[in-house]
Amino acid sequence: MEDLTIEEKCENLMNIVVESRKRFGKMCVDYEQKKSLMENKLLNLQLETISSYRFKPKQTLPNIEVDEMNQYTNDFSQEIKSRQKRIDDLKKRLKNTQDVVLQLKSDNVGRKLRQPLTAEALLTKAKSKHV
Known part of the structure; x- marks a missing residue:
């Protein structure tokens, strides 16, 4: 080595x-x-x-019975249906009121009734027709 x-x-x-x-x-x-x-x-x-x-959960969930839950949902749906019906009724009444207002505006007799019925107004109207 x-x-x-x-x-x-x-x-x-x-x-x-x-x-x-x-x-x-x-x-x-x-x-x-x-x-x-x-x-x-x-x-x-x-x-x-x-x-x-x-x-294990910190808080236990309440035990809700199925019948109780169904009753709650049924009540809630009935309330929604009744409110919807009220809204539909209000829409129908509003439409009817609008139709009545349009009829009154186009009505000649109603227009004549709204004009003043004083003697002077009648005289001026008559004079305007003859001239």
């Missing part, structure tokens, strides 16, 4: 370093794979535990 040159000694040492890196690198890769596998197993175990756990 003493008769080896410095270059050969460096080369031997470098080979040892390369071989140890290969061996320890492979061990590190195996370690990382095993570590990942164990982490996945732990996460799966935690997920299974959490998914099977029954959480």
